[in-house]
Amino acid sequence: MTTYRLGIDVGGTNTDAVVLDENDSPIAKTKTPTTEDISSGIVDALDDVLAASGVGADDLDSVMLGTTHATNAIAERRGLNEVGVLRIGAPATESIRPLLEWPDDLAAAIGDNVAILDGGHEFDGRELNDLDETQVRNQIREFRGVDAFAVTSVFSPVRDDHESRVAELIHEEVADSVPISLSNQIGSVGLLERENATTLNAALTSVAEEAASAFLDAMDERNVTADLFFGQNDGTLMSVDYALEYPIFTVASGPSNSVRGAAYLSGVENGIIVDVGGTTTDVGALTDGFPRESSVAVEIGEVKTNFRMPDLISVGVGGGSHVTETDGNVTVGPESVGYRLTEAALAFGGDTLTATDVEVSASSVDIGSHTPDVDSETVRRARSYIRDEVERAVDRMKTSPEPVPVVVVGGGSILVPDDLAGASEVYKPSHYEVANAVGVAIAQVSGEVDRIYSLDDQSRDEAMSDAESEAVERAVRAGADRDTVDIIDIEEVPLSYLPGNAVRMKVKAAGELDH
Amino acid sequence: MADKITTENLQDFATGATVLGTGGGGDPYVGTLMAEQAIEEYGPVDLIDPRDVPDDALVVPSAMLGAPTVMVEKMPRGTESLDAFRSLERALGQEAYATMSIEAGGLNSTVPIAVAAQLDLPLVDADGMGRAFPEVQMVTLTLGDISASPMSIADEKGNSVFLETVDNQWAEQFARTTSIEMGGSCMIATYPHTGSELRDHAILDSMSLAREIGETIRTASTRSLDPVSELLALTDGFDLFTGKVADVQRRTEGGFAVGEATIEGVGACDGRTLTLEFQNEHLVARDSEEGVVASIPDLITVLDTETAEPITTEGLSYGQRVRVIGMPCSEKWRTDAGLDLVGPAYFDYDIDYTPIETIHR
Numbered sequence: 001m002t003t004y005r006l007g008i009d010v011g012g013t014n015t016d017a018v019v020l021d022e023n024d025s026p027i028a029k030t031k032t033p034t035t036e037d038i039s040s041g042i043v044d045a046l047d048d049v050l051a052a053s054g055v056g057a058d059d060l061d062s063v064m065l066g067t068t069h070a071t072n073a074i075a076e077r078r079g080l081n082e083v084g085v086l087r088i089g090a091p092a093t094e095s096i097r098p099l100l101e102w103p104d105d106l107a108a109a110i111g112d113n114v115a116i117l118d119g120g121h122e123f124d125g126r127e128l129n130d131l132d133e134t135q136v137r138n139q140i141r142e143f144r145g146v147d148a149f150a151v152t153s154v155f156s157p158v159r160d161d162h163e164s165r166v167a168e169l170i171h172e173e174v175a176d177s178v179p180i181s182l183s184n185q186i187g188s189v190g191l192l193e194r195e196n197a198t199t200l201n202a203a204l205t206s207v208a209e210e211a212a213s214a215f216l217d218a219m220d221e222r223n224v225t226a227d228l229f230f231g232q233n234d235g236t237l238m239s240v241d242y243a244l245e246y247p248i249f250t251v252a253s254g255p256s257n258s259v260r261g262a263a264y265l266s267g268v269e270n271g272i273i274v275d276v277g278g279t280t281t282d283v284g285a286l287t288d289g290f291p292r293e294s295s296v297a298v299e300i301g302e303v304k305t306n307f308r309m310p311d312l313i314s315v316g317v318g319g320g321s322h323v324t325e326t327d328g329n330v331t332v333g334p335e336s337v338g339y340r341l342t343e344a345a346l347a348f349g350g351d352t353l354t355a356t357d358v359e360v361s362a363s364s365v366d367i368g369s370h371t372p373d374v375d376s377e378t379v380r381r382a383r384s385y386i387r388d389e390v391e392r393a394v395d396r397m398k399t400s401p402e403p404v405p406v407v408v409v410g411g412g413s414i415l416v417p418d419d420l421a422g423a424s425e426v427y428k429p430s431h432y433e434v435a436n437a438v439g440v441a442i443a444q445v446s447g448e449v450d451r452i453y454s455l456d457d458q459s460r461d462e463a464m465s466d467a468e469s470e471a472v473e474r475a476v477r478a479g480a481d482r483d484t485v486d487i488i489d490i491e492e493v494p495l496s497y498l499p500g501n502a503v504r505m506k507v508k509a510a511g512e513l514d515h
Numbered sequence: 516m517a518d519k520i521t522t523e524n525l526q527d528f529a530t531g532a533t534v535l536g537t538g539g540g541g542d543p544y545v546g547t548l549m550a551e552q553a554i555e556e557y558g559p560v561d562l563i564d565p566r567d568v569p570d571d572a573l574v575v576p577s578a579m580l581g582a583p584t585v586m587v588e589k590m591p592r593g594t595e596s597l598d599a600f601r602s603l604e605r606a607l608g609q610e611a612y613a614t615m616s617i618e619a620g621g622l623n624s625t626v627p628i629a630v631a632a633q634l635d636l637p638l639v640d641a642d643g644m645g646r647a648f649p650e651v652q653m654v655t656l657t658l659g660d661i662s663a664s665p666m667s668i669a670d671e672k673g674n675s676v677f678l679e680t681v682d683n684q685w686a687e688q689f690a691r692t693t694s695i696e697m698g699g700s701c702m703i704a705t706y707p708h709t710g711s712e713l714r715d716h717a718i719l720d721s722m723s724l725a726r727e728i729g730e731t732i733r734t735a736s737t738r739s740l741d742p743v744s745e746l747l748a749l750t751d752g753f754d755l756f757t758g759k760v761a762d763v764q765r766r767t768e769g770g771f772a773v774g775e776a777t778i779e780g781v782g783a784c785d786g787r788t789l790t791l792e793f794q795n796e797h798l799v800a801r802d803s804e805e806g807v808v809a810s811i812p813d814l815i816t817v818l819d820t821e822t823a824e825p826i827t828t829e830g831l832s833y834g835q836r837v838r839v840i841g842m843p844c845s846e847k848w849r850t851d852a853g854l855d856l857v858g859p860a861y862f863d864y865d866i867d868y869t870p871i872e873t874i875h876r
């Protein structure tokens with residue numbers, strides 16, 4: 001039986017879907033408006049793309065969903081949980097309380113319930129202070145009304161005992177079902193950044209549930225019985241259950257999907273990706289088929305985290321950007337008509353001059369119902385403005401002065417000229433407008449191991465290869481094709497506190513989904 | 516006249532500290548947050564003119580000491596400095612009149628603001644470097660024969676350790692060992708000195724300079740002026756180069772981040788290349804046509820062309836449009852003893868130090 005996969009990308013404006021055949025070639029695609037309830041938009045996209053492809057719902061083998069739901073919830077402070085933020089580490093760390101540097105409205109949106117309790121460890125695994133269980137229980141009772149807990153203990157990436165114990169106590173004191181986010185599962189050394197990410201994760205579990213049930217309901221409604229996955233930050237897939245527990249790992253999946261999709265559609269492995277949306281253009285770098293990650297701290301909703309995320313430059317130019325003329329100077333963006341492009345832009349009979357109108361009036365592209373009449377000097381200047389902005393961003397993302405391939409994707413790709421400075425070649429691959437949905441559909445399946453090894457009776461290399469092969473096994477069990485599995489991430493934390501030598505290894509392996 | 520350090524102008528001190536950090540000095544983030552919370556809790560800090568400190572008054576600089584990875588994971592409790600100051604005051608039989616920053620650049624420029632708020636002491640508008648340097652003995656107080664000890668070291672558990680050492684090198688060694696036992700990070704009270712010693716041997720007015728630098732950068736975009744020119748006027752600095760970062764090479768040597776950045780000229784600098792060599796901080800700037808255009812102990816700082824925000828050596832990456840500026844160091848560093856302590860030869864450079872204003876005369 002021929003099997004197909006379906007990739008869906010739910011963006012702020014559009015819900016895109018693409019069907020791939022068993023060779024991972026796109027055979028049908030659609031773009032439909034995103035709906036308030038998400039679910040009906042997904043159903044619309046599903047109906048459209050299945051009709052266009054002639055594939056039946058039960059021929060779908062797996063369905064992958066990429067969503068910016070969690071990202072938008074943080075940006076808009078919408079639907080966030082009230083969180084009980086427990087930091088374990090007193091008397092240390094009291095000089096900077098949790099959430100101190102958060103924007104006031106975001107801290108208020110999650111309730112501003114914070115406590116610093118006794119406990120935590122030193123860098124070498126010694127106890128910094130005893131965990132005071134009575135104190136912990138009292139604090140949990142005080143926070144009883146919250147929707148979720150975030151627990152961060154000093155040096156938990158080295159020893160997580162205190163975090164695990166607090167989780168047990170929470171379950172004893174309040175309902176078993178209350179979501180608990182433990183920092184050692186989420187970030188690495190750097191207390192404030194890890195605590196921020198853990199707290200955001202705890203704030204997002206209801207939003208994640210909403211997105212997951214919209215996804216599950218939509219699939220249910222059309223009797224799709226395929227395996228369901230979410231795309232995550234590193235460009236691999238996670239199960240729906242995992243996404244419910246770690247929604248923070250979906251916040252950067254959008255850029256990852258577009259970079260991976262662009263790489264796949266163009267066949268380019270190393271180069272620069274330019275994703276032109278309605279309001280912004282994101283420029284990222286592609287290294288061996290994967291997004292290059294940022295080396296500096298990443299902010300989510302103005303909150304500093306220590307996540308590794310795709311290294312991106314966002315430029316305020318997109319298909320819906322306003323084109324403004326003041327004193328002979330033409331500027332494009334950052335204001336945009338956004339999702340109202342099809343009513344506000346001149347090409348659609350509206351009254352706003354947008355970047356899309358400039359291209360429609362100047363070239364043969366056939367978009368909208370009208371051909372706007374734009375002064376040729378304005379066209380020239382607007383085009384040169386867009387070119388400068390994109391060329392500058394491309395140049396900043398390059399790691400060397402030599403020209404490199406540039407792949408342009410996204411709905412606003414027509415804005416980007418074919419002869420960009422610094423580009424050895426400019427690719428606009430077919431299906432460029434649904435690159436995100438393609439990216440999530442071809443995403444790999446991963447498996448992860450996080451284990452402490454004693455180095456008394458084995459060498460470091462033996463321990464490492466044991467962790468690696470276990471990670472590969474887990475990826476295969478999650479559905480990866482063994483022949484394609486590679487190790488994609490290794491993190492090693494030495495633990496000098498145990499007798500002899502010990503080391504904590506975190507290894508991640510990923511491979512293609514097996515057909 | 517006393518100025519106030521408040522939660523409103525705190526960020527200006529931090530930005531200025533990053534400029535004076537000359538690419539290194541550690542991220543002022545943790546120190547700034549500590550200061551923010553302490554000011555919220557105890558009120559604004561008085562920044563006092565060093566000329567107003569009585570001759571025999573006791574000034575005790577404070578700092579955080581330890582491994583950067585620990586400092587970002589196990590932040591202080593906030594009471595450590597109180598313990599450290601009390602034990603030093605007991606030993607000296609005198610109460611501290613004020614505290615001070617050891618360095619004007621980087622992490623330890625903002626930590627003493629938190630200490631001042633907690634101890635209800637004023638902060639002297641001065642420091643021991645006028646910039647950032649990697650080691651504790653690299654302060655102008657050392658040139659004035661002021662001892663780092665008696666030194667008091669305290670942790671969050673309430674322990675404090677008191678040092679009396681024969682020289683500043685021993686003080687550094689015992690302090691490091693103690694900091695590891697204390698979990699890799701601790702607070703210190705050190706280099707106790709008098710008001711008259713302060714005026715003779717510290718670098719004066721450096722904290723208010725940091726604030727003015729930060730203010731200039733923050734407000735320049737709203738006033739649409741050229742913030743770099745304003746910075747140069749403020750610091751008697753020189754515009755060394757304008758260009759684009761073409762290459763950054765980094766490696767770790769003996770615990771230091773060592774490397775080199777190459778900047779290709781644009782505009783007036785078209786066709787030239789500037790090479791920056793760094794060890795945590797920027798050490799030497801070489802122009803392909805003009806040779807060495809600035810070197811330690813003068814200050815070399817990289818700024819973003821558009822915003823004039825400082826870029827640290829960690830933050831440098833290919834493609835950034837930058838302006839490189841040089842600023843003269845304190846005359847104290849330009850003496851033979853000063854150059855022995857922090858000049859090009861100390862960092863293994865075979866170049867003779869020439870003051871930046873002589874190079875660009």
